[in-house]
Amino acid sequence: MKITDINVIGLRPPGGNGGTRTLLEIVTDEGLIGHGCVGYGPTLTSAVLEELQPFYRDACALEVHLSCERMRAHWGECLTFARVIATIELALWDIFGHVVELSVGTLLGGHQRQRVTGCAILEFSENGRLEAQIEALKAANCKAFRLHGGDFGRLDPRHDERLIGRAMRAIGEELTLLVADCSGRPTDLKWAKRTADMLDDHGVQAFEVHFPSCDTSSYRQLRDHARLPIAAAVGPRERAEGQALIGAQAVDLLTLDSSRCGGLGTALRLGRCAESFGIIPSLRGGHDPFSLAADLHLASAFTDSDLIDLPLGSTGLESMVVPHWRLDANGQLEVPRGPGLGVRIDQDALHDGVLSMMH
Numbered sequence: 001m002k003i004t005d006i007n008v009i010g011l012r013p014p015g016g017n018g019g020t021r022t023l024l025e026i027v028t029d030e031g032l033i034g035h036g037c038v039g040y041g042p043t044l045t046s047a048v049l050e051e052l053q054p055f056y057r058d059a060c061a062l063e064v065h066l067s068c069e070r071m072r073a074h075w076g077e078c079l080t081f082a083r084v085i086a087t088i089e090l091a092l093w094d095i096f097g098h099v100v101e102l103s104v105g106t107l108l109g110g111h112q113r114q115r116v117t118g119c120a121i122l123e124f125s126e127n128g129r130l131e132a133q134i135e136a137l138k139a140a141n142c143k144a145f146r147l148h149g150g151d152f153g154r155l156d157p158r159h160d161e162r163l164i165g166r167a168m169r170a171i172g173e174e175l176t177l178l179v180a181d182c183s184g185r186p187t188d189l190k191w192a193k194r195t196a197d198m199l200d201d202h203g204v205q206a207f208e209v210h211f212p213s214c215d216t217s218s219y220r221q222l223r224d225h226a227r228l229p230i231a232a233a234v235g236p237r238e239r240a241e242g243q244a245l246i247g248a249q250a251v252d253l254l255t256l257d258s259s260r261c262g263g264l265g266t267a268l269r270l271g272r273c274a275e276s277f278g279i280i281p282s283l284r285g286g287h288d289p290f291s292l293a294a295d296l297h298l299a300s301a302f303t304d305s306d307l308i309d310l311p312l313g314s315t316g317l318e319s320m321v322v323p324h325w326r327l328d329a330n331g332q333l334e335v336p337r338g339p340g341l342g343v344r345i346d347q348d349a350l351h352d353g354v355l356s357m358m359h
Helices: 040-055 063-073 078-101 131-139 157-171 187-199 216-225 238-245 263-274 289-300 347-353
Strands: 003-011 020-029 031-036 113-121 143-147 176-180 207-210 230-232 253-256 280-283 307-309 333-335 352-359
Touching: 003 040, 020 040, 020 078, 031 078, 031 289, 040 063, 040 078, 063 078, 078 263, 078 289, 113 131, 131 143, 131 157, 143 157, 157 176, 157 187, 187 207, 187 216, 207 253, 207 263, 216 230, 216 238, 230 253, 238 253, 238 263, 238 352, 253 263, 263 280, 263 289, 280 289, 280 307, 289 307, 289 333
Parallel strands: 113 143, 113 307, 143 176, 176 207, 207 230, 253 280
Antiparallel strands: 003 020, 003 352, 020 031, 113 333
8 A cells, every 4th residue: 555645734723813734644545534633824834844755755665664764864864854744643543443443542552541631731921810710621520730931930939939839720639730941041950950849839730841842951950859740831852851861760750642752652662761761751742633542542552641732723724623622521532432543524514625636
């Protein structure tokens, strides 16, 4: 079975606002089609695929790892290319699962669990907006929250403590709160230690910090100091970076985004390696319904990974994909049963949401 083409489908932004996202449609000579989504516009995505075409055109669709590693060998250093290649890989896993009539979770070695807790991502904000968002999500059965950004870490420590206090009162002690320092600048170790102590005093469940990826020493010093679990706010770009964090036992939670670290296969290997060192994989690759399904399957292959990020905001794909994701009463999502990713495109809904289509 060979890859004959990759169609690029630009999607209308939700509500007509914001940047477009692009759906990739991998077409094979036997009629099987796989889908994936990237957070770039169709013009940029088409330009990337033009460079990748010599490596995927007429390649065997069932040799998932080999086909994608050829592309990464030439273009994997660029994050834009890496994300597009990871999306192609995800669609090929979906095709492979349909051929052998197994779910991606089974192909990855699952199932450790059938349901996984979904974590909502929110930005610190003032004027009661954060509290209103938390209440709306709690009404939709959300039980876990990851807060980041805003003024957190930018002003004085008392301001940070006020933000955390407000968030904890809105969330309640029975729910999970994780805090990420995503200020866009490397974290100061002294500030991180002081903040970790404050967060632990307030009952926060984990602290995600942003040291340079090569600075395993700072991560380890913070982990040795802190009383709460420590993670990297941004996951590794490649397998070697993740292995360095694991080998140094520098974190309690290993942040993994399969679209960033080298694909689903690399995320699986890093997660299993982390578990062998007592480090829990923290899955952060759910940017759209397809990658969310992949994270659910990936979580089912791990022993301890019971928390995944929900897509941040609307992607425009939610109404086009079956099944529609809904949290159950326990704040969990069911791992799709397959075959493949276990999700499919509603062609009628897709037709209404298409902005442009390219080959």
